[in-house]
Amino acid sequence: MSILIVSDSHGLTDELQEIKKRHAHEVQMMIHCGDSELQANHDALANFFVVQGNCDRAGTFPEEWIEEVSGLKLFVTHGHRFSVKSTLMNLSYRASEVEADIVCFGHSHLLGAEMIDGILFINPGSIRLPRGRTEKTYMRLEVVEKEINLYVYDFDQGKLDELTQVFPLPRWNEID
Template sequence: MKILIVSDSHGLTEELLEIKARYAHEVQMMIHCGDSELQADEEALENFHVVQGNCDFIGTFPEDLIKELGGLRVFVTHGHRYGVKSTLLNLSLRAQEAAANIVCFGHSHFLGAEMIEGIMFINPGSIRLPRGRTEKTFVILELSENEMKLHVHDLTHGKLDDLTQVFSLPKRD
C-alpha cells in the first residue's frame, strides 16, 4: 500500500494536478497536510484528504483527520495548532491520544521523518516554499507487513533515491 503526502502548496494548482497525474494510479490514499490556499472544490484537490492550514482562510477543511489504511491509523494535521516549529511533543501526545500509527503534518516547510515511541511522524516539506533544502518535496510512503519505506520526491526531478528511508513497523496487537 502507498500513501502520497504533500503539504504547503500555497496556491499551486498545476503542480498538484501534475503530481496526481503521475502518481494517483499507484497510491491508495492521497493526503494534503494543509496550506493549499485553495477552495475545497478545486480540481487539484480532488481525491486528496485535506486539512486546514494557518493560511487556509476559507475554513472549509477539518483541523485534523484520522484515516484507516491497511489496519493502520493515520492522523493528519497541519501542525500550527500543535507548535510543530519548536517541538513535536504536543503533536506526539495528540497522536497517542488518537492511537495513531502514522502522523502526517506540515507547517514548517521542513522535510523530515522520525519514529517516536512507535509512531511514524512525517513532514513532506513544501512543493512551493521549501526550507532547509532547495528541492520542492513531497513523500510517497510505502507500507508493507513489517516496514515502511519513505520515498522522497522532488517536484522537478522525481524520486530522490538518496533520501529513501526504511523503518521497521512496530508489532501490532
C-alpha cells in the first residue's frame, strides 16, 4: 500500500495536478491534510481525501477523517484544533481515543515524522509556504512487510533520498 500525503497547498492547483500525475502509477490513496483553500469539487482535489483546514473557508470538508487501510487505522486532521504548532500532546490524546496507528496532519508547515507511544505522526510540510526549510515538501508512505517507509519529495527537486525514513509497523505482530 502506498499513500500520497500533502498539506497546506493554499490555493495551488497546477502543483496538485502535477503531483497527482507524477505519482499516479505508485499510490493507491491520496490525502490532503487541509488548507487547500479550494472548493471541494475542484479538479485539483479529485481523488484526494481532504480535511478542513483553518484557511478552508467553505467549510465543506470534514474536520477529521478516519480510515482503516491495510489493517492500520489512519487518522487525518489539519491540526489547528489540536494546537500542533506548540505541542503534539492534544493530537496524541485524540489519536489514542480513536485508536489510530498513523496520524497525518498539517497546519504548522513543518516537515516531520516521529513515532510517539506506538503511533506514527506525519506532517508532510507545505508545497506552498514551507517553514523550517526551503523545500516545498510532500510525502509518500509505503507499507512494506513489517515496516513503513516514508519518502519525502520536494516539488521542484523530486525525491529527497537523505530524508527517507523507515519506521516499524505499528502493532506489526497483530496485523496479517
